[in-house]
Amino acid sequence: MTMPELPEVEVTRLSFADRIAGATILSVTMGKPLRWALGCAPETLLGRQVLQVRRRGKYLLLDLTGGLLLVHLGMSGSVVFTDHLPALGKHDHFEMQTSLGTLRLNDPRRFGAVVYASSESDPIAQKLLGHLGVEPLGDDFEFTEFHLALKARQTAIKQVLLGGEIVVGVGNIYASEALFLAGIRPTVRASKISKPRALQLHMAIRQVLAEAVAKGGSTLRDFSNANGEQGHFQLEAMVYDRAGLPCRRCESPIRRIVQGQRSTFYCANCQKP
DNA sequence: CACGGATCCTGATGGC
């Protein structure tokens, strides 16, 4: 299964944004219900143009004439945009034929969603996007502000990163990876992190995400972009999914713990409490 | 009100 985090979503966006820009929507087909309803009659979309594709956190935003589509890949979703597609499969739950190709969302677990909003100020868009933290790869991700925000949180730093209210896009894989790079134990209370260590973390988050984007996204098993090309971050994970294996830096066994019902991986020697 | 837990879904995996 794929676990799309920010890099996977960005890689997906880059793989079709230029090709779909300017396309006119010709038909819309829905499969089984996704996490949220589309929020409009499919016919509402016909005849509209796809102006551009942006990304906010883990959402793809397809700007249309007179509205936008928010596309989320959940944890098992993938998007393809191409001319020649086989008949709809059992896990294809959204398809949009356009004048420039067909966009299709395949999502076995249906945690993903395609939601229509009339604008970004539309209540549904506000509900999904309004609370999101800053973009980690943008200029808004400033260290001073980051450190200040950490100071206010009493939860374990891993949980705070996953929460997405301070900085978006850091999911379960990259949270473990970034904390390893920063040498910080995932269980440390965010408020207890010193300024120098917060700076390490700030840099680590940017580094690990930028590197994953550059390399085409991570692949646990089957992530591929909208052209069907696979990523290869998995070959380079320092701690994620390496429980019991020797740390790549010091050879101590990597530990696995559960935080918020999710696996966390860390090196007890390299990452200090 | 900040925090922690439950919840949605289905395929892969492993034990027997």
Added chain:
DNA sequence: TGCCATCAGGATCCGT
């Protein structure tokens, strides 16, 4: 075509 329990997880919702 063996069966069954467990696990994976993004993000919202809800209870404390």
